[in-house]
Amino acid sequence: MxxxxxxxxxxxxxxxxxxQQWWPAESAFEVMIGAILTQNTAWTNVERALTRLRARVPLTAAAILALAEPELAEALRPSGYYHLKTMRVRAFCSAYEAGGGFSALAARDTHSLRTWLLAVKGIGPETADDILLYAFDRPVFVxxxxxxxxxxxxxxxxxxxxxxxxxxxxxxxxxxxxxxxxxxxxxxxxxxxxxxxxxxxxxxxxxxxxxxxxxxxxxxxxxxxxxxxxxxxxxxxxxx
Ligand code: SF4
Known part of the structure; x- marks a missing residue:
């Protein structure tokens, strides 16, 4: 090109x-959850799901994992495919905790971080690159x-x-x-x-x-x- x-x-x-001032979020972790929720749906639905989730728990991996699965699914309902997204969000939060959280993940180079993201169930290249660019400030084109x-x-x-x-x-x-x-x-x-x-x-x-x-x-x-x-x-x- x-x-x-x-x-x-x-x-x-x-x-x-x-x-455009993207990505609309209050934290890097919220960008990550938003990137998963926005798969196959409009952003307005993601905002509604995030508002419902925030009303239940702080937006951290530990707090989301502590939420009972039906409660998490109910919070994510407006984002569409919410049972699938519940599994994907939980899989991401588990991997995020196992990976040491933001500081440990941010210490990785971009290739390693991208490989780690793509190994999480439900995260494909576009979602991974949204997260790399907008949550980790890596020069990856979505x-x-x-x-x-x-x-x-x-x-x-x-x-x-x-x-x-x-x-x-x-x-x-x-x-x-x-x-x-x-x-x-x-x-x-x-x-x-x-x-x-x-x-x-x-x-x-x-x-x-x-x-x-x-x-x-x-x-x-x-x-x-x-x-x-x-x-x-x-x-x-x-x-x-
Ligand atoms: S709207 Fe799309 S197809 Fe039409 S001129 Fe613009 S870029 Fe080209």
């Missing part, structure tokens, strides 16, 4: 959407469905590359920059939810002039007007 193209896309998305769709349409992901090759391509092109990776992933999510949706709204798109798949009949002849309108409308997450 070309660094200049990636930087130009980032600059346009940032100018369009503004800083790849999700929005990333694949946007950059495929932009013509920067030819073929069907796997998760790891996409992640490496971003990391090599951009260099290890935690703040940039955090902001870029959040901007990609905003773009994917509001503009480059399944049915793309190319007329509202800040990167349309860079896009191989831009639909010419939906491009506004005065894009500044539409972009300004979109900016004022604000993001409408989870609307696909």
């Amino acid at each position: 070309e660094q200049l193209a990636l930087r130009a896309i980032h600059a346009r998305l940032l100018a369009h959407f503004g800083p 790849v999700d469905a929005y990333t694949r769709r946007l950059f495929s349409r932009l013509g920067l992901l030819p073929g069907k590359p796997g998760y790891e090759s996409i992640r490496h391509a971003f990391e090599q092109a951009l260099g290890p920059d935690v703040d940039l990776f955090k902001e870029y992933h959040a901007l990609i999510v905003s773009q994917g939810k509001t503009v480059c949706r399944q049915r793309p709204r190319c007329g509202l798109c800040a990167v349309a002039s860079l896009c191989a798949a831009a639909s010419s009949d939906s491009l506004d002849p005065s894009p500044e007007t539409d972009l300004a309108r979109a900016r004022h409308r604000g993001p409408t997450p989870f609307d696909e």
Whole structure:
């Protein structure tokens, strides 16, 4: 991937959407639990589950493990697939305790930490990389469905590359920059939810002039007007 193209896309998305200030959480541990709960559901549901969990116990691994399983499941109910997520959260908390907690885990290098995360039942590459980037401040680029769709349409992901090759391509092109990776992933999510949706709204798109798949009949002849309108409308997450 070309660094200049990636930087130009980032600059346009940032100018369009503004800083996203991810990840919304009060602690690194809350980021980790949120990353598990957000699998296959909207963030609003995760927030509801976290609020219910916080009302029962402090958000620590020990306190969550001390909670009876049906009580934990009841707290996590709004996050969807809550029986599965109860098992995943408990598996993560057990591994977290066995791994020595935050300080011991943070002392590991990124490769070791990623390997440890991927060995926890229910944690795949995207969840692991969310945790590495947003909880441990590691320069790991998160790849999700929005990333694949946007950059495929932009013509920067030819073929069907796997998760790891996409992640490496971003990391090599951009260099290890935690703040940039955090902001870029959040901007990609905003773009994917509001503009480059399944049915793309190319007329509202800040990167349309860079896009191989831009639909010419939906491009506004005065894009500044539409972009300004979109900016004022604000993001409408989870609307696909
Ligand atoms: S121009 Fe259209 S297809 Fe291309 S990134 Fe923008 S919304 Fe997606």
